[in-house]
Amino acid sequence: MIIVIDGINQHKFSDVLDEMFKLRARVFGDRLGWEVNIKDGRERDMFDDLNPTHVVSIDDDGEVVGCMRLLQTTGPHMLADVFNSILDGEPPLRSTQVWEATRFCVDTKKLGRGRGKNSVSYVTSEVMIGSFEYAKTAGVLDSIAVIDPVMNRVLQRSGNAPYDYLGTAKPMGKVVAMAAMMDCSEERISGIREYAGIEHDVFLTDEQAVARFARSNTAKPANSNHQPLTGLESYFVEQMHSARTKHEVEAVLKLIEALSDRFTPEQKFALLSTPRAFAHEA
Template sequence: MIIVIDGINQHLFTDILDEMYQLRARVFGDRLGWEVNIENGRERDAFDDLHPAHVVSINDDGDVVGCMRLLQTTGPHMMADVFNAILDGEPPIRSAQVWEATRFCVDTKKLGRGRGKNSISYVTSEVMIGSFEYAMQAGVLDSIAVIDPVMNRVLQRSGNAPYDYLGTAKPMGKVVAMAAMMDCSEERIAGIRAYAGIEHDVFLSEDAALALFARSKSLAPANQDHKPLTDLERYFVEQISASTTEDERMATLKLIETLTDTFSPEQKVALLGTPRAFAHEV
């Protein structure tokens, strides 16, 4: 499922953005070997400071498994300031109705092959659908993307082929880069949906995204050894998950605290999560 994080709501999604930057580091730095800026296991650049829109895919386990960055072309953007050699001397496009799409990636370690919901193909299509639908709602007509020949073939066979290219393909470090143009249209979105078999609304609400992400992170330490939960442990997990107020959470806390012989301090923290994680859920 998709959540769009932009300059307006990014203060709510700092943890999700942090996991997204870690995914980008693993993909662009570790797997692809791009010359990107990685600090503390996170890949960020100057364009992330311009409040772009990040289209982020979160799976049912609450993990970030895909993303794409959308940036207006009226100001600084990669096509104008990094990859301008592709344009063969022509000026870059600058229009409020043309956005730049960059930093697309998916988590190949968590996603499998094929066409299922947890596949690379599915999440790729989901991110594309979310990006184009979000852009259309903002009045965007076209998207420009710097891609390599491999990604170009992926787009062509997934109902999302570029309708034009700018300039000519050029070697950029370890890859060949090309500038592809794609219209933000109902027809394009329909083609991607038909290819992936995605008919439902792909967007999560902000509350749903925060709850899914926070709950998965707060409960993960409780079962790191993958042992089945006992009935009592399952009961407390359900109570914490169902809590909607601080009073309800504290009532569960008091009950757990009476069971000192059953749960260690670490297990209690794992079951209850952190105050920050809980704050995301209410």
Template sequence: MIIVIDGLNKHLFGDVLDEVFKLRARVFEGRLGWEVNVVNGRERDQFDDLDPAHVVSIDDEGEVVSCMRLLQTTGPHMLADVFSSILDGEPPLRSTQIWEATRFCVDTSRLGQGRAKNSISYVTSEVMIGSFEYAQKAGVLDAVAVIDPVMNRVLKRSGNAPCDYLGTAKPMGKVTAMAALMDCSDERIASIREFAGIQHDVFLSEADALRLMAQRQEAKSPMPKPSVANQDHKPLSTLERYFVEQMRDARTESEVQDVLRLIESLSDTFTPEQKDALLNTPRAFAQEA
């Protein structure tokens, strides 16, 4: 299941992004031995500060199993500012209709072999489908990706072969890096879907993603104490508990209003009494949770 986290909704999915950065550290530093910046078990770089879109695959338990980062090429990006030697002196591609795809990785410890749903192959295809479909909706025509020869073979085998390459492959530390160009076309998406046997919508709605994250949090956290707004001392539902935690962590009035708007958008999920408690006494409701 795919969720896309960008500058508009990252305040709702901070925990998911944190897991993305942890996965990147385990894969790029731990498994692949890349020279990347890892702090407190999380891999981040300067491009993560530019509000890129993160295409994230989560499993049925809400665990992050794969991710990819999409960044506009009109500003700083890796091919222009880190891997420019690949281009052999040619200027980098810059266009509002070309995005850069980087930092793709999968959690091989949670995924199996073969081509079943919870396999590396399936999840890889799912992330690719999500990335291309999301890019299409944004008006993007092409994606450029810095990959290695192993990933190049994976793309070719999975119905997602690059349509061209930029510059020439260059040794970069322990790996060889190359720049691949892929069109965001219906034909490419159909080819990946056919390979993976994926015909359904891969995207998880924001509301369903929040419910899944709340269930995941419930499984890992003890039950919070009843609060002032919960006068009847009924156990909190999974979704109520999620909003309690979001409101408790809000640091500015803008963040409070974001939570309130989300509560309002999911109003049909709550009884009138629950909605009244969440909307009218949110800070009291969260105070002791």
């Protein structure tokens, strides 16, 4: 299912966005070998600081399995500022009714092949449907995307073929890049839905998305990735285990919160989930 995260509701979904940036790092950095900026296991660029819209797919387990970024073309965007050589000297499109779609990816390690609900094909179609339906509702007429020939073939065989291309394909690092145009029309959306067999509303409400993601994190054991604890983490774990009264536990929790800026969301969750062996105060 799809959650749309933008500048208005992003404060509710900082943890979802964090998982999305991790997915992007695994796909673009680790699997595809792109020259992208990865820091602390997360892939971000300057366009993520411009309050874009992120269309994120969350599976039934509450985990992020796909995403796409939508950005208006009236300001800075990748085709204008990074891939402008594709345009052969022509000025980039700039219109309130044309958005740029970038950073599309799915979790190929978690998702299977075929056409089932937990497949790469299904989640790809779901993200596309969510993106086009959201854009159409916002009054957008066209979407432009910088893609490679492999993605171009994926679009062509999934009821989502570009209707035109801008400039000419150019080598960009390890891949060939091309600028594809896709209309945000009911016909295109219907074609993708028919291909994927998706008839239902793909969108989660903010409340449903928060609840689904929270269930996923509640189910994860502390330090589930089995990474070595840092010195500060070890200290707090020891303090929590040694606490014997509610007052002592509350004191440890307050100190963790006070130093929360030093922990990743996963580390903080692990610490707060540490078993508390306190006795009831007399």
